Amino acid sequence: MTEKYTIGVDYGTQSGRAVLVLLKDGREVADHVTPYRHGVIDKELPGSSVKLGH
Numbered sequence: 001m002t003e004k005y006t007i008g009v010d011y012g013t014q015s016g017r018a019v020l021v022l023l024k025d026g027r028e029v030a031d032h033v034t035p036y037r038h039g040v041i042d043k044e045l046p047g048s049s050v051k052l053g054h
Helices: none
Strands: 007-013 013-024 028-035
Touching: none
Parallel strands: none
Antiparallel strands: 007 013, 013 028
16 A cells, blocks of 8 residues: 655745645654744845835
8 A cells, every 4th residue: 555645834934844744644754844044034135135015
């Protein structure tokens, strides 16, 4: 029997997260979190003086 999985991805305020789940029973197989290198970008684009709108 071939196992079936799904991947969930979330791009949040401070990081990107992913989870791998086995569909048969909902068991979490793996997860990973990667913090954004520049943190929360809320005033200007990193490495530039381009201001973000409000």
